[in-house]
Each structure stands twice: as C-alpha cells, then as structure tokens.
Amino acid sequence: MMATATPRPGGRSARVQQAVHQAVRGLLEENDGDRTALSVPLVAERAGVNSSTIYRRWGDLARLLAAVASNRMLPEQVEDTGSLKGDMEAWFVPYVEEFSSPLGRQVLQDMLADGAVTRDYFALMQGHVEEIRGLAEARGETVPEAGEIVDAVVAPVIYRILFNHESAPDLRVQDRITRLLDAGTAPAVRD
Amino acid sequence: MMATATPRPGGRSARVQQAVHQAVRGLLEENDGDRTALSVPLVAERAGVNSSTIYRRWGDLARLLAAVASNRMLPEQVEDTGSLKGDMEAWFVPYVEEFSSPLGRQVLQDMLADGAVTRDYFALMQGHVEEIRGLAEARGETVPEAGEIVDAVVAPVIYRILFNHESAPDLRVQDRITRLLDAGTAPAVRD
Numbered sequence: 384m385m386a387t388a389t390p391r392p393g394g395r396s397a398r399v400q401q402a403v404h405q406a407v408r409g410l411l412e413e414n415d416g417d418r419t420a421l422s423v424p425l426v427a428e429r430a431g432v433n434s435s436t437i438y439r440r441w442g443d444l445a446r447l448l449a450a451v452a453s454n455r456m457l458p459e460q461v462e463d464t465g466s467l468k469g470d471m472e473a474w475f476v477p478y479v480e481e482f483s484s485p486l487g488r489q490v491l492q493d494m495l496a497d498g499a500v501t502r503d504y505f506a507l508m509q510g511h512v513e514e515i516r517g518l519a520e521a522r523g524e525t526v527p528e529a530g531e532i533v534d535a536v537v538a539p540v541i542y543r544i545l546f547n548h549e550s551a552p553d554l555r556v557q558d559r560i561t562r563l564l565d566a567g568t569a570p571a572v573r574d
Numbered sequence: 575m576m577a578t579a580t581p582r583p584g585g586r587s588a589r590v591q592q593a594v595h596q597a598v599r600g601l602l603e604e605n606d607g608d609r610t611a612l613s614v615p616l617v618a619e620r621a622g623v624n625s626s627t628i629y630r631r632w633g634d635l636a637r638l639l640a641a642v643a644s645n646r647m648l649p650e651q652v653e654d655t656g657s658l659k660g661d662m663e664a665w666f667v668p669y670v671e672e673f674s675s676p677l678g679r680q681v682l683q684d685m686l687a688d689g690a691v692t693r694d695y696f697a698l699m700q701g702h703v704e705e706i707r708g709l710a711e712a713r714g715e716t717v718p719e720a721g722e723i724v725d726a727v728v729a730p731v732i733y734r735i736l737f738n739h740e741s742a743p744d745l746r747v748q749d750r751i752t753r754l755l756d757a758g759t760a761p762a763v764r765d
Contacts, residue, residue: 419634443610492686495736505737534730541737542729545686546696 399432399440406430407451416489418448449497452490453504461511467519467526471560474511475536483544483551491545508537527563535563590623590631597621598642607680609639640688643681644695652702658710658717662751665702666727674735674742682736699728718754726754 406429407421414420423444427434441447464470481487495501512529519526527535536559543549597620598612605611614635618625632638655661672678686692703720710717718726727750734740 419636445610492683495683495686498739501737502739533733535725538730538733539725542724542733545736546692546732548689548693 399430399436402430403427403432403437403441403447404451404454407447416486418493421448423447445493445496446500448493449495449500452493453497453500455490461514461518463518466522467515467524468560468564470515470518471532471536472557474515475540475560476556479540479544479554479556480551482541483549483554488544488548491541509533512537532563536560590621590627593621594618594623594628594632594638595642595645598638607677609684612639614638636684636687637691639684640686640691643684644688644691646681652705652709654709657713658706658715659751659755661706661709662723662727663748665706666731666751667747670731670735670745670747671742673732674740674745679735679739682732700724703728723754727751 403426406426410421410426410429411418421444423437424434426444426447427437430437437447441450460474461470462473464473482491494504509529512532516526516529516532536556539559540554540556543554594617597617601612601617601620602609612635614628615625617635617638618628621628628638632641651665652661653664655664673682685695700720703723707717707720707723727747730750731745731747734745
C-alpha cells in the first residue's frame with residue numbers, strides 16, 4: 384500500500400521524488416493554487432530533472448498532482464485518549480479542519496485524479512478506523528462496525544466538503560460522532 | 575441555479591455551448607476518456623469557434639470539462655410511485671448505476687473542478703430530495719429530514735464511488751434506504 388509514494392529513503396528515487404514534489408508545491412504556491420499554470424516541463428525544470436523522468440514515473444501531470452496531494456494528506460495518527468469518542472475526535476476533528484479549507488479541498492480533488500492513490504488512501508483511512516476500534520474493544524467499549532463509522536462520520540463530511548464547500552463548524556463532526564455512538568449503545572429493539 | 579449551463583435555447587450563445595460541449599464529448603470518446611489528450615485549441619478547432627471564446631466563457635479546460643460533466647449529470651426526475659421508499663429507489667438506484675461506472679466516476683470528478691457547478695449540483699440533488707419528501711408528506715408518511723437523507727444515503731454512496739470505486743451491487747442502495755426509513759419510524763426512546 385502507498386508503495387509508489389514512499390520509495391526507500393535516501394536512494395536516488397527518493398531524492399527525485401522529493402525534488403519533484405517540492406517543485407510542484409512551490410509552483411502551486413506561487414500561482415495561488417492555479418493548476419492550469421503548471422506543466423510537466425515547468426515542474427521538471429524547477430526540480431532539475433528531465434521531463435521524461437516525470438512522464439515515466441508519474442504518467443502525466445494529473446497523476447503527479449494526485450501523488451503530491453496524497454503525501455500531504457497523511458492524516459493524523461491514532462492516539463489513545465481513553466475513550467472511543469475521544470479517540471475519534473482526536474483523529475477526525477483536526478483532519479476536517481485541514482481539509483475543509485480551500486487548499487484542503489483542492490488537495491482532495493487532486494488526489495481523486497489517480498484511482499490507485501485514492502483507493503490506497505481509502506484503505507489507509509479504513510485502517511485508522513480499525514485501529515481506533517481495536518483500542519476501544521481492548522477497553523471493553525461497545526464499538527460500531529468500521530463501515531458504519533465510515534458511512535456515518537467520514538463519508539457525509541467529505542461529501543459535504545467536496546460538493547457543498549461546507550466549513551468545519553457547519554460540518555459538526557463532534558455531533559456526528561456522538562450521534563453514531565449513542566445509536567450504537569441504545570437498545571436495538573424494545574421488548 | 576445552473577444559469578450558465580442552460581442559456582436561452584436557439585440563441586447564438588446556446589449554439590456555441592452545444593458545439594463546444596459536443597466537441598468535448600467527441601474528443602473524450604476518441605481518446606478513451608484521457609483528459610490529457612484535450613486542449614482548448616483542439617476543442618475550439620473541433621467546435622468551429624475561437625479559443626478566445628472558450629477562455630472567455632469557461633475560463634480554462636478544467637472548468638469547461640466541469641460544465642460538460644454537469645450537463646451529463648442531470649439526474650433522474652422524481653416520480654410518484656406511491657411510497658417514500660419507492661420514490662427514493664426510483665430516483666437514486668438508476669443514478670448510482672450510472673455514476674458507479676468508470677465513465678460516471680470520471681464525470682463526477684470533472685464536475686468537482688468547478689466549485690460553482692458543484693454547488694449548483696448539490697442544490698439540485700437537495701431539491702430532488704425535498705420534492706420526494708413533499709410527495710411523501712402529502713401521502714401522510716413519516717419523512718426524515720432532507721439532510722438526513724443526504725447523509726445516510728447519498729453521501730456514503732458517492733464517497734464510496736469516488737474514493738473506493740465500489741460497484742452498484744456493493745453499494746447496496748436499497749438496503750441503505752430501507753435502514754434509514756426503518757430507523758425513522760422506530761420509536762426514538764423506550765418508555
């Protein structure tokens with residue numbers, strides 16, 4: 384997973400990746416995030432590599448932007464705060480603050496241009512959810528399925544960021560987490 | 575809403591739009607959907623307009639692709655099937671079948687390139703949900719909030735299409751609708 388995004392550190396391949404990613408980030412900043420101002424020859428010149436190196440390794444500009452985006456998007460690490468609710472908030476609240484900004488939204492969109500990068504990223508997020516579930520289960524808490532957490536908390540937030548440009552406060556991440564956990568601990572049927 | 579996407583039919587502006595959209599669709603088909611094979615001059619030549627017309631009207635290639643995508647995406651109309659469940663299925667099941675295909679996914683991604691187009695589209699979807707709710711309320715059915723329908727049915731499906739390339743059967747749209755409606759009619763608290 385993420386194999387192409389993290390070559391052996393220190394090798395030539397890693398140095399090329401670092402230079403090219405840095406060139407992309409620099410050019411995006413200088414052009415206020417305007418993708419149409421970038422081209423493979425421009426990135427190659429800035430990074431000090433041949434255009435053919437970029438084409439061979441990334442395929443095209445859209446896929447290169449996706450790779451840079453994916454590297455930016457490595458989300459918060461999971462930490463043990465002592466409760467499922469606390470762990471989910473510590474993981475997802477800073478994530479939403481970052482990716483509901485115009486830059487964060489653009490990073491999400493860039494990432495979508497490469498299906499392989501996107502699916503690796505989906506798996507990574509799912510892995511974090513599983514890690515959070517594992518911590519809670521070890522504490523003896525009742526834990527919703529990973530798919531349910533993705534559907535009830537992650538998906539609506541990302542969908543609303545991408546399609547309706549909603550801000551972090553409007554997205555009410557903490558309410559969504561509370562509602563999911565309350566539903567999970569409520570009796571499923573009345574007797 | 576969608577004002578720029580639907581100019582007065584028959585006018586010069588409408589004819590330009592039709593020619594340019596058709597040129598984009600034709601070029602995408604000939605290049606197996608490869609966006610990098612397209613350029614504004616190429617589209618202009620095919621459509622028989624000046625490149626400057628395209629730049630003035632759409633801004634850049636990404637925004638033009640977004641406009642074409644948005645036109646493709648006009649979703650199923652709402653129809654009255656006699657029940658909320660039936661109306662939601664009739665509206666959303668064919669939608670998901672279309673947009674979980676590789677072409678449909680690409681259309682969704684293209685649309686995301688223009689924030690104004692995307693937000694119009696979000697509003698259009700929300701409008702359809704309100705229409706479906708109105709029909710059900712008139713029949714005396716219990717109806718979840720529009721935001722709840724978006725969060726529980728639309729968002730997880732679109733998120734999983736975009737980020738995990740899930741197929742229509744995997745997305746289990748009918749199950750999601752059933753679960754939402756069952757939750758809505760179940761007693762909220764036990765007494």
